[in-house]
Amino acid sequence: EPEVTQTPSHQVTQMGQEVILRCVPISNHLYFYWYRQILGQKVEFLVSFYNNEISEKSEIFDDQFSVERPDGSNFTLKIRSTKLEDSAMYFCASIQDLYEQYFGPGTRLTVT
């Protein structure tokens, strides 16, 4: 069964550094998403992406965040200057229709 993949599984970075989290959505999906889960908390929507542009973003997704689909397969989330509070699990998801999102396994980001 096709699946969403994410790399790396764990990223450790120093405060102020830039990080890029990578996702490979399922190949025939058209809508892509990033979510964040701070340890022990709920899963929060960050951004949705369709037709090479952001279709919606939450208030969490400020100017420090950006997303890109640099080629036909990857979907990336960049954090320009990481803060301690960016430490979280980041999930990528993609959909083909409205009934189910396919979530990746997540990238655990630790900012020290």
Place this chain on the structure above:
Amino acid sequence: GDSVTQMEGPVTLSEEAFLTINCTYTATGYPSLFWYVQYPGEGLQLLLKATKADDKGSNKGFEATYRKETTSFHLEKGSVQVSDSAVYFCALSGSNTNAGKSTFGDGTTLTVKP
């Protein structure tokens, strides 16, 4: 906007006990409803889903029925096992606002003791 309210946890049960985790939602249109399970240190696993009113989702002994009249999607299992210990998230997507985005509840931690 859309919202999902889950019963507060944590929930602690003995093995073979009956489980109910309540979930209610607010959304425009006709969303699809989901339960996800998350084991410690792992990602989200889809447990079950229902895409329209009166649908019953089921998997691994868990069930939930989409009740539009009460805007609820309560998770039930007749006899829990120690291996069911995890965090359970109720979620919706496909409402009239950003159709594909998922909105999650706060999660309910279930601990099953032998």
